[in-house]
Amino acid sequence: MSRMLIGVDWGTSSLRVARIDRPGDASEERAVPNGILSVPPGGFPAALADVCGDWLRNRDALVLVCGMAGSQQGWVEAPYCACPAGFADVAAHLKWVEPGRIAIVPGMRCEHDGMPDVMRGEETQVFGALSLLAMSDATLVLPGTHSKWVQVSDGRIERFSTFMTGEFFALLRRHSILARTMAVETAEDALDEHAFSDGVHYAMHTGNLLAAAFSTRTRSLFGQLDAGAAPSYLSGLVIGEELRSLQLSPNAGPVVIIANEALTHRYEVALSLLDVRSRSIGSEATWRGLGAIARHLENAQ
Amino acid sequence: MSRMLIGVDWGTSSLRVARIDRPGDASEERAVPNGILSVPPGGFPAALADVCGDWLRNRDALVLVCGMAGSQQGWVEAPYCACPAGFADVAAHLKWVEPGRIAIVPGMRCEHDGMPDVMRGEETQVFGALSLLAMSDATLVLPGTHSKWVQVSDGRIERFSTFMTGEFFALLRRHSILARTMAVETAEDALDEHAFSDGVHYAMHTGNLLAAAFSTRTRSLFGQLDAGAAPSYLSGLVIGEELRSLQLSPNAGPVVIIANEALTHRYEVALSLLDVRSRSIGSEATWRGLGAIARHLENAQ
Known part of the structure; x- marks a missing residue:
């Protein structure tokens, strides 16, 4: 045993x-x-x-x-x-x-x-x-405060890139001028999928988050975005900006998303807007990884 | 009179x-x-x-x-x-x-x-x-919390774009994980021109601030960037990101910078790295603009 x-x-x-x-x-x-x-x-x-x-x-x-x-x-x-x-x-x-x-x-x-x-x-x-x-071959994303994109070939992690997506979102959501036209933050802001998709598209189109982010304010000023939807729009902007420079191909295998349910859903929606397929795994991935290391140690003995 | x-x-x-x-x-x-x-x-x-x-x-x-x-x-x-x-x-x-x-x-x-x-x-x-x-024809930049790029043709403002450059810098400088590896903020952080230039180049090369910003942390972790130079590097990253998508031409007329001395210097350095010429005007531009409106009113009477 x-x-x-x-x-x-x-x-x-x-x-x-x-x-x-x-x-x-x-x-x-x-x-x-x-x-x-x-x-x-x-x-x-x-x-x-x-x-x-x-x-x-x-x-x-x-x-x-x-x-x-x-x-x-x-x-x-x-x-x-x-x-x-x-x-x-x-x-x-x-x-x-x-x-x-x-x-x-x-x-x-x-x-x-x-x-x-x-x-x-x-x-x-x-x-x-x-x-x-x-x-043993996959492109994986681990969204979060510091989102990681990981490329695996033949079972080895070849390379990865960090995007400060979650941290930028939190800074802009809480501390920037954009916070003034947004509804008060709740533990888990509900997703307005339409506003989120608008944000993803606009980030991809603009190609620069410094410029795209300001649209959260101007669209609010001109009645095009209400306070309840603004956090979802901003979330779409930062996730869209993350995806913009990755040059993901609809013809490649599915991107593996490792995250909690709420974040997984956002990345599924964003990737589907780019016609990129995805599949997902939750926090059980950590325990499975540690289990594999334990088995490896036992087998090595 | x-x-x-x-x-x-x-x-x-x-x-x-x-x-x-x-x-x-x-x-x-x-x-x-x-x-x-x-x-x-x-x-x-x-x-x-x-x-x-x-x-x-x-x-x-x-x-x-x-x-x-x-x-x-x-x-x-x-x-x-x-x-x-x-x-x-x-x-x-x-x-x-x-x-x-x-x-x-x-x-x-x-x-x-x-x-x-x-x-x-x-x-x-x-x-x-x-x-x-x-x-009567010019490209102007008004750097600041919300940096404005303005295109003037035949004396008319044709279009302009806002970049949240100064605000992003302040958020990252004060509230992000990057602040932990930076020297304490002073009223006017002294410019380390070498670190600043590195930041401009890296932002242009990376093409995505969400990814480029994290280099401030990793370069600090690996002893490639000291705490005193880190704020200048970050400043270079955000200003470089602003310039990246503007597609400025070295062959066009000089960009007119309207700002205080410290910001003017940063934009002069960043633009020179792209071989783009510049000239500058300080806060007297505001008074000159109001003076021109006053003259216009008097002449119209």
Whole structure:
């Protein structure tokens, strides 16, 4: 019988843990808002015990941690794996906090014309998604604060690019002059699909977000966009801007979207406007990726 | 002898007044931070008297107001003049607050493929600059929170475009994750010209600010950009992004920059990187524009 696997997805602003069965399904999951920025130096073991101390009492359990916990500001720094790299490369570069018991999955780095790009946590989701979908060649998008587009060939992550789409949206939604003509923000702004599509099209047409964004204000001034629809229009503008420069082909395979339901829906709509097919995977991709690493470790023994 | 002219440039966050001689030079100038957002409804006459009540005691003075004072949230709304429009069109559509004594200069509007764009105050600076430079055909840029690019043919403003360049910079500089790897903001961040130029080039090369902006973080992470230079690099990124889509030609006439010294310098450097010539005019353009309107009114009588 295999060891108990505790999966930990420790990001900047949240901490999720799961007991993971083989081949990588969560049998129990917990989430708390204790992201790495809220943990004092040296406080990582205690913060983890706070959320799953009962599981950790099993001294035979394997604990695999992915995400920003491996950054300079995290638990222990896990140096980036350089692209191109496959699943086995990442598994071979685990950073062991407690040898044989607790390990941090390294993030990845790549370069575009000498400019570095990085990710931490997304590599685990990508390998999990590939495992779930039984794919070894794919274009994947992981939307969010910093959206990642990842190109996989023959099971290896060849390259990826970061777009600050979610962060730009939040800055413009909350702190810019555009916020003045928008309805008050709710926990999850409802999507006005028509306004969203208008935004996607206008961003593609304009080709410059600095200019396109101002249309949110002028269309509001001239009664072409009401306060309730404006956040959806702005969301369409930033997601359209992200898609604009990717030169996605309707003839290529489907883009794999890894995100929560609300974001997945937005990207499905935006991609369909460009006649690009998509399929989607939720947060289970992380646990599936950690499960695959655990199996790899067991098989290597 | 002509009437005394009091010029008022009333923006969102500041109020500048000047006594203007013919042909349009300020003989005395005052500035206070009482922008229109700080003025209570009905409080505009008192707010103006606070800063130049002594001048207003001259009941024969002509008071010309430009800027956001003519907006819905301002003193009295002055409906936009539609492009294309020349100096005489704007002068003919003054909104009189006190007939013959106090007037607000209307802003302008234009359309790009059915999408409206607007400006208030910049039209006066443009007409002032044309008068100062004795030009009737020009491409002008008025950098700032909302940067305006204005195309003038035969003395008429044919079209213009707004870029939210200054606002994006401030949002990213202060509120984004990029702020964490930057030196503390000072009243006027000193320009690191090398980092600024790198930013301009990288924005032009990348073609998408959502992606290019993240390089500020990754270059900092990998020791390629220090905290003191990062704000200049980011400034180069946003200004480069503005210039990217304008398709400026080195063979066209010089771009006329209307701005304060610090911003003028940044645009001069950025344009020179694209081999585009420039010439510049400072804030005197506003007074010159109001002076020209006053002369026009006198000649029309």
